[in-house]
Amino acid sequence: MAEPPTPTALVWLKRDLRARDHAPLAEAGRFERALAVYLIEPAWRSSPEFHPQHARFALGALAALQAELAGRGLPLLVLEGEAVATFEALRRAHGITHLFSHEETGPGWSYERDRAVARWCRATGVAWTEFAQTGVVRRLKSRDGWAGLWERRMNTPEVLMPAGWRGLPLCPTLLPLALPEPPQPARGATEADAWATLDGFLAGRGRGYSRSLSSPLTAETHCSRLSEHLAFGTISMRCVHQATQAAIHGAADSGLARDLRSFAGRLRWHCHFMQKLEDEPAIEVRNFARSHDGLRPGDGVAMTAADQARLDAWCEGRTGFPMVDACMRQLQATGWLNFRMRAMLVSFAAHHLWLHWRAPGLHLARLFLDFEPGIHWSQMQMQSGTTGINTLRIYSPAKQALDHDPEGRYRRRWLPDWGTPAYPAPIVDEAAALRHAKERLYGLRRTEAAHQEADAIQQRHGSRKAGLPATRRARPRRDPEPGQGRLF
Numbered sequence: 001m002a003e004p005p006t007p008t009a010l011v012w013l014k015r016d017l018r019a020r021d022h023a024p025l026a027e028a029g030r031f032e033r034a035l036a037v038y039l040i041e042p043a044w045r046s047s048p049e050f051h052p053q054h055a056r057f058a059l060g061a062l063a064a065l066q067a068e069l070a071g072r073g074l075p076l077l078v079l080e081g082e083a084v085a086t087f088e089a090l091r092r093a094h095g096i097t098h099l100f101s102h103e104e105t106g107p108g109w110s111y112e113r114d115r116a117v118a119r120w121c122r123a124t125g126v127a128w129t130e131f132a133q134t135g136v137v138r139r140l141k142s143r144d145g146w147a148g149l150w151e152r153r154m155n156t157p158e159v160l161m162p163a164g165w166r167g168l169p170l171c172p173t174l175l176p177l178a179l180p181e182p183p184q185p186a187r188g189a190t191e192a193d194a195w196a197t198l199d200g201f202l203a204g205r206g207r208g209y210s211r212s213l214s215s216p217l218t219a220e221t222h223c224s225r226l227s228e229h230l231a232f233g234t235i236s237m238r239c240v241h242q243a244t245q246a247a248i249h250g251a252a253d254s255g256l257a258r259d260l261r262s263f264a265g266r267l268r269w270h271c272h273f274m275q276k277l278e279d280e281p282a283i284e285v286r287n288f289a290r291s292h293d294g295l296r297p298g299d300g301v302a303m304t305a306a307d308q309a310r311l312d313a314w315c316e317g318r319t320g321f322p323m324v325d326a327c328m329r330q331l332q333a334t335g336w337l338n339f340r341m342r343a344m345l346v347s348f349a350a351h352h353l354w355l356h357w358r359a360p361g362l363h364l365a366r367l368f369l370d371f372e373p374g375i376h377w378s379q380m381q382m383q384s385g386t387t388g389i390n391t392l393r394i395y396s397p398a399k400q401a402l403d404h405d406p407e408g409r410y411r412r413r414w415l416p417d418w419g420t421p422a423y424p425a426p427i428v429d430e431a432a433a434l435r436h437a438k439e440r441l442y443g444l445r446r447t448e449a450a451h452q453e454a455d456a457i458q459q460r461h462g463s464r465k466a467g468l469p470a471t472r473r474a475r476p477r478r479d480p481e482p483g484q485g486r487l488f
């Protein structure tokens with residue numbers, strides 16, 4: 001009789017590039033033989049959201065993780081290849097019996113790949129266990145009680161790292177990949193960098209967080225700057241939450257504690273927005289509110305050459321609206337922008353330039369080092385007015401400049417040609433563009449179809465807890481008349 005196979009664990013690292021609070025790695029510690037793998041998947045590299053800066057960040061994190069895990073006996077392979085083919089090769093070579101990974105709420109290609117891996121596991125008898133790593137709940141039945149679930153998950157003790165692994169005798173490899181130079185100096189990508197960023201923020205950099213959030217001049221320093229670490233999983237959401245709660249309780253300075261409480265609420269938003277993509281994967285390509293389909297060019301309506309020219313000008317930061325162009329140039333140079341300026345960029349594309357959110361969203365997904373699909377596509381739609389449930393917000397670049405860059409320091413920093421003849425004239429007439437946008441959007445929102453749909457969207461995706469971004473809990477009695485919409 002043939003010997004039963006030696007239980008052999010394969011840990012599949014995805015957006016969880018850390019050793020601490022890592023359930024799949026902990027589980028593999030119990031096995032007689034274990035191996036970890038990270039895949040640079042061709043489907044990722046050819047996806048429209050991909051930018052080489054993303055792979056560089058991942059490789060930076062992996063280099064440190066590989067050394068740490070090797071020191072404890074676990075080889076980590078970094079391979080270029082599709083999941084099923086690579087796993088099958090590893091199974092044949094090493095007799096893999098178990099696969100461990102974290103759940104992922106990703107773009108369509110990753111969803112399809114997970115389904116293919118599930119089929120491969122069924123066909124080969126490999127047992128696949130997936131663990132949650134954020135507050136996102138898989139197969140969620142209802143949003144009622146979601147915030148409580150989030151709290152409970154975030155307050156459970158972190159998963160402890162095993163003392164060591166009985167790793168397969170392999171030589172870990174880190175493949176040299178032919179990636180073009182990134183557009184900005186690589187920021188620290190390791191787990192140690194993530195903790196240093198968090199510790200510095202909690203210890204004092206976060207003082208003034210709430211009042212510094214909106215200006216691009218102050219946000220750079222006083223925001224946590226954890227987004228890329230959360231996106232690549234170099235630190236877990238649970239660890240950030242628990243360290244923040246400890247800092248709030250320990251803060252002698254009540255101003256700092258207030259700022260940290262405001263930050264803590266945003267950690268829940270992170271998962272709240274990701275949950276929307278988890279519950280409805282199609283929102284990366286189609287409107288939450290289907291009554292808004294076909295509203296703008298690029299959404300089932302062909303883009304004209306003029307539409308394309310406006311999109312190109314926006315992507316390249318040459319719209320002739322200095323605050324908009326300065327933001328795009330900062331993003332191109334650094335891979336990061338604060339929330340308010342992201343919202344203004346998108347609002348401008350959607351309302352001033354009357355562009356559907358998908359093409360601008362792909363451009364931003366590539367430029368954001370912290371691209372997190374669930375947050376990104378929900379926010380793209382929210383700022384474009386296609387969720388059907390959120391208050392319409394149209395940002396005026398001039399007002400944002402007055403409020404957040406009154407002396408022009410930010411614009412001068414990122415737009416050296418501002419104020420010179422080389423700087424372009426505005427590409428649209430702002431007043432006429434906004435009149436058109438408000439007429440179309442408010443007109444649509446007043447229809448019975450839009451009202452009915454809004455109730456269903458609120459039920460499925462809307463927040464139930466005060467403190468989350470405003471959604472319409474009940475139908476407004478009266479929408480503003482065209483032209484009366486608020487400018488932010």
Ligand SMILES: Cc1cc2nc3c(=O)[nH]c(=O)nc-3n(C[C@H](O)[C@H](O)[C@H](O)COP(=O)(O)OP(=O)(O)OC[C@H]3O[C@@H](n4cnc5c(N)ncnc54)[C@H](O)[C@@H]3O)c2cc1C
Pocket residue numbers: 223224225226227228230231263266267269270271273337338339340342343346368370371372373375376379380383
């Ligand atoms: C159009 C648009 C697209 C966006 N795309 C992304 C994205 O791809 N990835 C991403 O992480 N954030 C995205 N955001 C949200 C937000 O702008 C960033 O999380 C934030 O600027 C990151 O900087 P920080 O880590 O210093 O934030 P902090 O203010 O220090 O916040 C801490 C963390 O809370 C979470 N968070 C903060 N604000 C929000 C928010 N409004 N919604 C959801 N989570 C939030 C993030 O995880 C962030 O890292 C987007 C916002 C807009 C308007």
